[in-house]
Amino acid sequence: MSSNQSLAKRDLAVLWHPCTQMKDHESFPLIPIKSGQGVWLEDFDGNRYLDAISSWWVNLFGHANPAINAALKAQLDSLEHVIFAGFTHQSAVELAEKLVDVAPAGLVRCFYADNGSAAVEVALKMSFHYWRNQGQSQKTKFITLENSYHGETLGALAVGNVALYKETYAPLLMEVITVPGPDCYVREPGETCAEYSMRRFELMEQALQRHAESVCAVIIEPLVQCAGNMRMYDPVYLSLLRAACDKYHVHLIADEIAVGFGRTGTLFACEQASISPDFMCLSKGLTGGYLPLSAVLTTEQVYQAFYDDYQRLTAFLHSHSYTGNALACRAALATLNIFQQQPIIAQNKQLAAIMAQATERFKAHPNVAEVRQTGMIVAIELVKNKRTREPYPWQERRGLKVYHYALSKGVLLRPLGNVIYFMPPYIITEAELMLVAEVAWQGLQLAVKD
Numbered sequence: 335m336s337s338n339q340s341l342a343k344r345d346l347a348v349l350w351h352p353c354t355q356m357k358d359h360e361s362f363p364l365i366p367i368k369s370g371q372g373v374w375l376e377d378f379d380g381n382r383y384l385d386a387i388s389s390w391w392v393n394l395f396g397h398a399n400p401a402i403n404a405a406l407k408a409q410l411d412s413l414e415h416v417i418f419a420g421f422t423h424q425s426a427v428e429l430a431e432k433l434v435d436v437a438p439a440g441l442v443r444c445f446y447a448d449n450g451s452a453a454v455e456v457a458l459k460m461s462f463h464y465w466r467n468q469g470q471s472q473k474t475k476f477i478t479l480e481n482s483y484h485g486e487t488l489g490a491l492a493v494g495n496v497a498l499y500k501e502t503y504a505p506l507l508m509e510v511i512t513v514p515g516p517d518c519y520v521r522e523p524g525e526t527c528a529e530y531s532m533r534r535f536e537l538m539e540q541a542l543q544r545h546a547e548s549v550c551a552v553i554i555e556p557l558v559q560c561a562g563n564m565r566m567y568d569p570v571y572l573s574l575l576r577a578a579c580d581k582y583h584v585h586l587i588a589d590e591i592a593v594g595f596g597r598t599g600t601l602f603a604c605e606q607a608s609i610s611p612d613f614m615c616l617s618k619g620l621t622g623g624y625l626p627l628s629a630v631l632t633t634e635q636v637y638q639a640f641y642d643d644y645q646r647l648t649a650f651l652h653s654h655s656y657t658g659n660a661l662a663c664r665a666a667l668a669t670l671n672i673f674q675q676q677p678i679i680a681q682n683k684q685l686a687a688i689m690a691q692a693t694e695r696f697k698a699h700p701n702v703a704e705v706r707q708t709g710m711i712v713a714i715e716l717v718k719n720k721r722t723r724e725p726y727p728w729q730e731r732r733g734l735k736v737y738h739y740a741l742s743k744g745v746l747l748r749p750l751g752n753v754i755y756f757m758p759p760y761i762i763t764e765a766e767l768m769l770v771a772e773v774a775w776q777g778l779q780l781a782v783k784d
């Protein structure tokens with residue numbers, strides 16, 4: 335038995351993995367990773383894999399990044415964690431200062447939680463509670479977009495709209511108002527993405543007009559619906575939405591958990607529409623892919639609505655045991671320092687141009703309906719019929735064939751259904767991007783056969 339095999343066997347005897355039909359592992363081996371270095375992961379048999387999806391969209395500056403490693407080691411020697419109610423520490427304070435500093439204008443308060451879903455729960459509860467503290471307890475609903483994804487806990491799942499994750503649990507979920515989305519994949523021929531997103535906004539405006547009285551907030555993923563098959567839309571939608579939320583007295587929650595920290599070409603996706611949301615949820619890249627941490631940034635106006643004498647019972651009593659964990663905060667600080675010290679956003683523009691070049695040839699492929707890109711995310715939509723865009727039946731699991739082929743060639747791609755995408759760490763080189771594209775191209779040929 336190889337070292338991989340023996341560890342995989344022990345794993346399968348006791349573990350249960352996320353987002354996995356465990357029976358699949360009767361036929362597909364689990365891959366035990368021994369170490370990581372930059373964009374590369376190495377397993378226990380010595381095989382290497384280029385992490386082209388940033389280990390589920392979290393890694394920004396590579397595995398075992400020297401700067402983040404050093405910061406974490408220093409933190410470990412002074413403080414690993416302390417209760418965050420009644421107490422504070424240097425890394426939590428510095429991180430909040432930095433986040434407020436780089437965030438869109440007006441977001442001046444930072445509340446920590448420990449993963450993306452928890453941040454979404456916090457934002458939903460804060461918005462609802464804000465209106466309640468303002469004497470508007472009739473506001474109890476949320477507006478969400480078709481094809482959106484905001485996490486897996488019950489509140490986050492409720493405001494999401496990906497059927498695969500949501501349908502089973504529907505009886506457990508709060509009711510939301512779901513508005514048809516601005517996803518440009520389905521625009522009319524000849525229509526620009528901006529025109530389509532603008533046209534679709536009319537449906538959002540109608541929903542706001544009808545329901546504003548009972549609605550706390552609209553929650554959206556700015557520019558890219560990542561878990562919803564990397565569907566993209568135009569920034570104009572965000573500008574219109576900001577204005578409408580103001581007009582109808584409804585909060586805007588921007589879930590930048592996947593798109594924040596340079597992923598879309600700007601530090602935050604909201605910048606491309608020059609808007610500030612009322613709540614911004616951050617996680618994933620926040621710690622450079624090192625540790626679970628999330629933050630909800632909000633406005634002074636929201637903060638003040640909770641600030642009063644204890645007896646008035648207006649405080650936000652939400653907490654998590656590991657709120658403001660010192661190691662996680664320090665990893666996040668080290669990550670923000672890299673953005674501060676190096677021209678990452680400018681470098682990403684060059685990398686994004688290389689990603690565009692590397693995927694150019696996919697556009698003409700008879701089973702590719704669209705190659706779309708926003709900054710450091712490029713997605714290739716496989717279809718059965720290019721002209722009608724008829725998708726492959728999901729049961730055929732064509733994307734999975736790309737996954738297995740790519741692994742055999744030393745590249746970690748993990749298509750979402752039949753959408754192959756690249757979402758690499760920002761330290762990837764041109765040659766490595768070319769390798770990823772070549773392997774994806776070969777995997778595509780294999781996946782569309784018969």
Ligand SMILES: *Cc1c(COP(=O)(O)O)cnc(C)c1O
Pocket residue numbers: 449450451452454483484485486555560561589590591592593617618
């Ligand atoms: C991943 C993700 C979440 C959930 O974050 P977790 O840390 O996995 O709970 C929420 N929103 C978006 C947009 C995400 O991509």
